[in-house]
Amino acid sequence: MGGALPELVPVRDFVASRQSTGGYRVSPDGQRIAWFGTDGVVPAIWVKSMDGDDAKAFRIRARSFRFSADSRWIAITADPTGDENTRIHAGRVEGPDTGLRELMPAPRTASQLAETVEGSSDFIVTSNQRDKKVFDLYRVNPEGGAPTLLATNPGNVVWWGVDRAGRLLARTVVQGDQSLLERPGAAGGWTEVARWSRWDRLRIFGLHDDGRKAWALSNRGRDKLALVRLDLATGAEELVYGSPDVDLDSVTLSRGTQQPLVVHYMPGYPARKVFDPALAARLDALAGPQPAEVHVTSADRRDRVLTVSVATDRGTRSYLLRDGRAPQFLGESRLSLIADALAPVEPITYTARDGLPIHGYLTLPVGVAPRGLPLVLMVHGGPWARDRWGDGGMGRAFLSNRGYAVLQVNYRGSSGYGRAHMEKARGELAGRMHDDLIDGVRWAVERGVADPQRVAIYGASYGGYSALVGATFTPEVFACAVDMVGVTDIARLLETAPPYWELSLPWWHRYVGNPAVPEDRARMDAKSPVFRAAHAQKPILIMHGVNDPRVKLEQSERMVAALRQAGKEVEYLTFTGDGHGNQKWSNNLAMYRKTEDFLAQCLGGRTSGFDYYQLGAWAF
The missing domain is CATH 2.120.10.30 (TolB, C-terminal domain)
Structure with a gap:
């Protein structure tokens, strides 16, 4: 399998480059x-x-x-x-x-x-x-x-509205199933300006016009998040820009004028709306003819000195833009340093069994025919998040370099595709959300890309939960599963949530259930992998940061114990000094090395073997 594949990049180059900047x-x-x-x-x-x-x-x-x-x-x-x-x-x-x-x-x-x-x-x-x-x-x-x-x-403020003069001019509070926009009133109190459903999304930023207006990404009265100008005196919205296909991701404001410079969104490949034609020309020149996600990451107060990042599926490069000068290259990310050995990422769409369009990404290893490949289904966390095309796909790049096709699915419940797509996930953990993943595997098999006997499921957080659901609910589909900081007991996740989740727990209750309600808890237990360990049939790798405040270590400890008690094959690795995802390069080195060895044994891909950085990792 490895003869025609590109150079095998050492694990250390993915996790510990001293040359990368950003x-x-x-x-x-x-x-x-x-x-x-x-x-x-x-x-x-x-x-x-x-x-x-x-x-x-x-x-x-x-x-x-x-x-x-x-x-x-x-x-x-x-x-x-x-x-x-x-x-x-x-x-x-x-x-x-x-x-x-x-x-x-x-x-x-x-x-x-x-x-x-x-x-x-x-x-x-x-x-x-x-x-x-x-x-x-x-x-x-x-x-x-x-x-x-x-x-x-x-006890109920979820946003403080402070302008650049340091004045507190507004706040958003939650009250039952409503959100309220309030302004300071007489005698130190607060006056309600507007209210909307708590389940609407309204991200307010950039107070301007002497505190009378703000910008917001809002889906009030619409399916997709759009850029609006918000009147802080009345709560009225003025639509500025939106996409009919996807939510807007982010907005860059002028530091000097507080007016929008660039809007970003991602229907498949990245897209942007630049409001100033001169700036648009400069950013287009940096991006070149290929797809790229181009962000103005900072500006001086006159908007004459800018830093810009240009991200592709093979890394990010950073530049300095100054009036009257050619762009100056500043540095590049770890992936950009090894870009020549990485594979391109392709947006894909397929139809789920109930007719819902599902979007995602497919990465095929370079140098081999795209037929009958070992496939890793890589499931994003959240679940209210999404997979993206550009830089940040370190795991995707790593796995494709090892010879695997990598499929990423923005299943129902993923953010970025509008309110309706997200709402379809209510009550669907281990249900239709998982069906979307299985349908993605079937799509790849039917296209001839994937070998149905060599499919693994891999993910972190909610993605780790999905990996364990795959191993215990649909074990016939997957040859093995890799779980990183995954949920194994849904009810316990909410019961042991960090205290600062308090105001977001109603969102979880709406989608998943309330463990204090016996009927909800029974449904949550029925969807929890820890209670289905006996159904596992294939090898499982479980990894967890010991300081994880969200998905507590006990979630993995109990799953490993249940699997071992049931006589199932499971490997277990913990990371000291890290939590819900690794920051320490030494822990990431151990994670990727364990993953490549495990998948090589399970699917037959490549592994780099012992990395000499492992000798010194203990010191850092």
């Missing part, structure tokens, strides 16, 4: 640039003056970062142990100092950056320090001093 952002004054990279073998955020040689590294495994509005500080969010108790650290941009100060120090709490305040170094942040279930609003100065509490969450 996430470039320019400071608001346009004088500095920062990015994700490594310092030696340690993850770091780098910052330097735009054309200088004064680069310095803040050595931290970061989730995100942001410059202060005055460009003097950089705030960095991190989840050091994978338990989602996110911390915020700040470092000085100028000078050689690489020390970091924690802005919201408190054990076992989560804090997030919400906004920067124009004309100052201050950051607006949300934190659940006071009440683990909800997030209060604070203003904090990285120079020092205690955070200033701006607003206390009464």
Whole structure:
């Protein structure tokens, strides 16, 4: 099988490249640039003056970062142990100092950056320090001093509307099956402006026009998420742009004017609407003639200095755009560094057994005829998420390089395809949602692409649940299953959910059931793989981060115990220092090495064998 396949890329190149960089952002004054990279073998955020040689590294495994509005500080969010108790650290941009100060120090709490305040170094942040279930609003100065509490969450606020001057001008609360938009009223109270169904989706951002208006992605009164301009005094929406086929994904605003620059969406290959013709020409030139997802990732306050990412199915490259200058290449992702050995990704569509159109992606290994291939059905998590065409498909790239066809399915319930597509998933875990996956396998077999005797199912989180459903509900379809941080007992997932899930649990109850209701719990148990371990017939690999706060480790521990008690073949691997998905390269190295060996034995694909990086992984 391997003779005509491309070079076998070592696992280390997928998980631990010291040359890869990304996430470039320019400071608001346009004088500095920062990015994700490594310092030696340690993850770091780098910052330097735009054309200088004064680069310095803040050595931290970061989730995100942001410059202060005055460009003097950089705030960095991190989840050091994978338990989602996110911390915020700040470092000085100028000078050689690489020390970091924690802005919201408190054990076992989560804090997030919400906004920067124009004309100052201050950051607006949300934190659940006071009440683990909800997030209060604070203003904090990285120079020092205690955070200033701006607003206390009464228990039902899901969005705080803060403008760039740091003013709290609106909030969204949930009340039963309704969502309410409120504005500050007399005597410190709040006044209702508008209300809508809690099950509508309304993502508000970009307050402007002196706080009278905001932008939003909304599906109120429509099936698909569209860009609207929201009147914060009345709640009325003005439609700006929408796609008839899919939800809009994201909107990039001008830093200078707060007007929309680019709208992104993904009907198959990525699509974008650029509102300024001159910017559209510059982005088209960077993208070239092939499909690409092109994002303006940051801008200075005059929109004259931009950072831009160009993502394809084989990696991301980053550029600096400055008025009057040619684009400057900044760096590239791990996948881009090995792009020549990777396979293209093709959007596909098929019809489910009940007539529902299902969209997804098929990746065929390079160098071999697309006939009778071993197939990995790779199921995305969520389930309210979706598979995408561009960069980020590390597992997809890895598996196709090993010689597998990879099928990704945006089953009913996936986001991105409108309200109706999502609503069809209600009550359908281990039901029609799983049928969509099986129908995808049958589609690949009927096309002649897949060998029906060599099909594996693989996924993380909800995808891990789906893998175990495949192994225990439809074991005749799959030769083996790989589960990463997967749900095995649905009722226990909700009963042990982290406290900050409190306001989202009604969504779960609507789709899955409420474990406090006996009839619902019985249905949930009937759809839970842990109670069907005796039905497994093929080998199963289960992996889990020990600090996972969402899908607790007990979910995998119980499944492994049940399988072993039933005499089934199961391998089990845990990852210290990580949670719901691995951040540590050493854990990802172990995960991919275990996966390739397991699938090679099950499906007959390639494996790279022992990787010498494994010798030193224990040290990191």
